[in-house]
Amino acid sequence: MNTAPTDIAPERSRTLVIWCPDWPAVAGARQAGKSPSEPVAVFHANRVQTCNRAARSEGIGVGQRRRDAQSRYPDLLVLKADPDRDARLFEPVVAAVESVAPGVEILRPGLVACSSRGPTRFFGSETEAAERIVDLVEALDVECSVGIADSLAVAVLAARQVKIVSRGGSATFCAGLPIVELARDPAIAPPERMDLIDLLIRLGIHTAGAFAALPDAKVATRFGADAVVAHRLAKGEAERGLSRRSIPEELAVEQPFDPPLERVDSAAFAAKALAERFHARLGDAGLACTRLAISATTDRGGHLSRIWRCARPLTPAATADRLRWQLDGWLTAGRTRQRTEDDDDTGPGGITSLRLEPIEAIGAGLVQYGLWGSDGQDDQRAGWAFARVQGLLGPQSVLTPVLSGGRGPGERITLLPWGEEKVPARDPSAPWPGALPAPTPSRLAGPDTTVTMLDDLGSPVVVTDRGMLSGAPSRLHGKAVDPCWIQSWAGPWLLDERWWTARPEIIQPPAPSPARAEYRPAPGDLDYRKPRSPRPEEPVGTGISAPARHSARLQVLPDTGPALLLLFGVDGWQVEGVYD
Known part of the structure; x- marks a missing residue:
C-alpha cells in the first residue's frame, strides 16, 4: 500500500493570556471590605501607582501626587502598595481560570497565561473560549480582558488591547503599537527597557513597526541584548530559545513538615529556607531558573500545584517571594483552613510537604547581571552578610541611602534599614524653594x-x-x-x-x-x-x-x-x- 508523504507540520499551540487591569486596586479594595466600583488608588512614594476605572473617571491618573488625587475626589480610598496582598488575593482568580484551562501559569499577580488549545477545543472557538473565561473571572467581581496570539509576549500585548491576533498576524498587530507598549508590562520587559524606549523616542522611533524595520545586526551592536529581545517582539516573533538545557530531576527540592503548615508566618519562614536550598542546587549545576513549579501536599490527601513564569532568571529572594505568595494564597483563600470541631473535612487541610521544581532553565553563564561582568554572586554574598549583621545587631545596624527631598545635601538623603522598601521621607520630585543648585557636594x-x-x-x-x-x-x-x-x-x-x-x-x-x-x-x-x-499669630506651647x-x-x-x-x-x- 502506497502512503503519500506528509509535509504538514503540526500547528503550534497558541497562547491565551488573561489580564486583570488595575489588580492592585481591586485587591486592596477587597481587603478593605470596599466595593471595587468605588474610586480606589494605590500609592507608592506618595504617588499613584494604580487606580481603578472609577478613580480615572474622577480625573485621577497614574503618577499623580496624593494631594492632587484627593483634591479631585476627597472620598478616594487611599491604599499602600502591597505585593503580598496582591498575590495572596489573586489565587481564587487563578483557580477559576484553571477550572476550564489546564496548565495555567502565573506571570505576575493580575496576569496569567495558558495554552489556548484546550479551551478552544472544548468551547469550539477561540472567541467562545475567551468569552467563557471572561464570564468566569467577572463572576468573582473582577474585571478582565483576554488576548490570544502565537507567542506569549504578543499575547500579553494583545490582552492589553483586548484582541485575538490571527494566526501568523503577530507582525501586523505589533507594527501599529506605540513603541512604549514594548516596555509597558513587567511580565515581558525588565525595568531597564524603559531606558531603551526613551532613547528610541529621542531618535524619532515612535512605533513598534519603525523599530522592527531596523536591521537586526545594528540593533544588537548598538543597543544591547535586551534590545534584541524587544526587537523580536516588535517584529511579532516568538521568544528565542536561550540554550535551554535538560534539567536533571535531582535539582527539585522537597521539604516535609510535621506538624503541617497552617499559619502564614510559619510558611514564610519555610519559604526562605527552601528557596536557598533550591538555588544552591541550581548554582552547582550551572543553571538559572525561568519557570518554577510550586507543589504542595496536604494532610487530607490533596495536591496543589502552580507554575510561575518570570521575564528574568529567578534569584533566591524572588523565588522566596513567589513561594511565600503562593502559600499565603493557599492558606488564606479557603483552600486550606484550620480545622475546627464543626469542620466537615471537605477542605484540603494543612500542608505536609512542599516541592520546588525547575520547569525551564538556562545556563547561568548566559545571565548578565552587571555592566562590568559581575555574575551577581558578590551582591548575593553581600546580602547574606548584611542580613547576618542585622540579625545580630538589629535592623538599624545596616542602612541604605535613598534619594529624598530637601534643600541641603544632608536633607536629601534618607537612611533606611537594608532590605526595607526604599521609600524616601520626602518627595524628591516636589518643589523645594531655596534648594541648593546643582552640583551637589560629593x-x-x-x-x-x-x-x-x-x-x-x-x-x-x-x-x-x-x-x-x-x-x-x-x-x-x-x-x-x-x-x-x-x-x-x-x-x-x-x-x-x-x-x-x-x-x-x-x-x-x-x-x-x-x-x-x-x-x-x-x-x-x-x-x-x-x-x-x-x-503675634504664632501659637505658644504647641509642643513643636x-x-x-x-x-x-x-x-x-x-x-x-x-x-x-x-x-x-x-x-x-x-x-x-x-x-x-
Missing part, C-alpha cells in the same frame, strides 16, 4: 567644622539681613580646613525655614576674629545677640520641637584643595560639604 563634612572667613581687611565676613555678604571673601581658616586664600565664590543662598516656630532666646554670637577684639555688627548686619520676637533656622549657603573655591560648601548660621560659618 561628600558631607563631619562634625565640628567651624571656620572663619575674612575679607581683604581682615574683618569677618557675615550675611546681612538683605541677603548680601558684608565683604568680599578673601581668606579662610579653621579646624576643618587649612589656612587658604579664596579664589572665587558663588552665593549666598538664603534659607528662612520654620520661621513660625521661633522662640525668644539668646543666641551666642560667633567667636571674634584676631582682627577684632569684639564683634560689633555693622549697620544692616544680622545681630545674633538680639532675640527674634515671635509673630524643631526650632526656626535662618541661614545661608555659600560655595567657595580655595587656592588649595577641593571646592567647599559653607553654611552660615547662628554659629558662624561651617563646612557642610566637599566637592571632591
Whole structure:
C-alpha cells in the first residue's frame, strides 16, 4: 500500500493570556471590605501607582501626587502598595481560570497565561473560549480582558488591547503599537527597557513597526541584548530559545513538615529556607531558573500545584517571594483552613510537604547581571552578610541611602534599614524653594567644622539681613580646613525655614576674629545677640520641637584643595560639604 508523504507540520499551540487591569486596586479594595466600583488608588512614594476605572473617571491618573488625587475626589480610598496582598488575593482568580484551562501559569499577580488549545477545543472557538473565561473571572467581581496570539509576549500585548491576533498576524498587530507598549508590562520587559524606549523616542522611533524595520545586526551592536529581545517582539516573533538545557530531576527540592503548615508566618519562614536550598542546587549545576513549579501536599490527601513564569532568571529572594505568595494564597483563600470541631473535612487541610521544581532553565553563564561582568554572586554574598549583621545587631545596624527631598545635601538623603522598601521621607520630585543648585557636594563634612572667613581687611565676613555678604571673601581658616586664600565664590543662598516656630532666646554670637577684639555688627548686619520676637499669630506651647533656622549657603573655591560648601548660621560659618 502506497502512503503519500506528509509535509504538514503540526500547528503550534497558541497562547491565551488573561489580564486583570488595575489588580492592585481591586485587591486592596477587597481587603478593605470596599466595593471595587468605588474610586480606589494605590500609592507608592506618595504617588499613584494604580487606580481603578472609577478613580480615572474622577480625573485621577497614574503618577499623580496624593494631594492632587484627593483634591479631585476627597472620598478616594487611599491604599499602600502591597505585593503580598496582591498575590495572596489573586489565587481564587487563578483557580477559576484553571477550572476550564489546564496548565495555567502565573506571570505576575493580575496576569496569567495558558495554552489556548484546550479551551478552544472544548468551547469550539477561540472567541467562545475567551468569552467563557471572561464570564468566569467577572463572576468573582473582577474585571478582565483576554488576548490570544502565537507567542506569549504578543499575547500579553494583545490582552492589553483586548484582541485575538490571527494566526501568523503577530507582525501586523505589533507594527501599529506605540513603541512604549514594548516596555509597558513587567511580565515581558525588565525595568531597564524603559531606558531603551526613551532613547528610541529621542531618535524619532515612535512605533513598534519603525523599530522592527531596523536591521537586526545594528540593533544588537548598538543597543544591547535586551534590545534584541524587544526587537523580536516588535517584529511579532516568538521568544528565542536561550540554550535551554535538560534539567536533571535531582535539582527539585522537597521539604516535609510535621506538624503541617497552617499559619502564614510559619510558611514564610519555610519559604526562605527552601528557596536557598533550591538555588544552591541550581548554582552547582550551572543553571538559572525561568519557570518554577510550586507543589504542595496536604494532610487530607490533596495536591496543589502552580507554575510561575518570570521575564528574568529567578534569584533566591524572588523565588522566596513567589513561594511565600503562593502559600499565603493557599492558606488564606479557603483552600486550606484550620480545622475546627464543626469542620466537615471537605477542605484540603494543612500542608505536609512542599516541592520546588525547575520547569525551564538556562545556563547561568548566559545571565548578565552587571555592566562590568559581575555574575551577581558578590551582591548575593553581600546580602547574606548584611542580613547576618542585622540579625545580630538589629535592623538599624545596616542602612541604605535613598534619594529624598530637601534643600541641603544632608536633607536629601534618607537612611533606611537594608532590605526595607526604599521609600524616601520626602518627595524628591516636589518643589523645594531655596534648594541648593546643582552640583551637589560629593561628600558631607563631619562634625565640628567651624571656620572663619575674612575679607581683604581682615574683618569677618557675615550675611546681612538683605541677603548680601558684608565683604568680599578673601581668606579662610579653621579646624576643618587649612589656612587658604579664596579664589572665587558663588552665593549666598538664603534659607528662612520654620520661621513660625521661633522662640525668644539668646543666641551666642560667633567667636571674634584676631582682627577684632569684639564683634560689633555693622549697620544692616544680622545681630545674633538680639532675640527674634515671635509673630503675634504664632501659637505658644504647641509642643513643636524643631526650632526656626535662618541661614545661608555659600560655595567657595580655595587656592588649595577641593571646592567647599559653607553654611552660615547662628554659629558662624561651617563646612557642610566637599566637592571632591
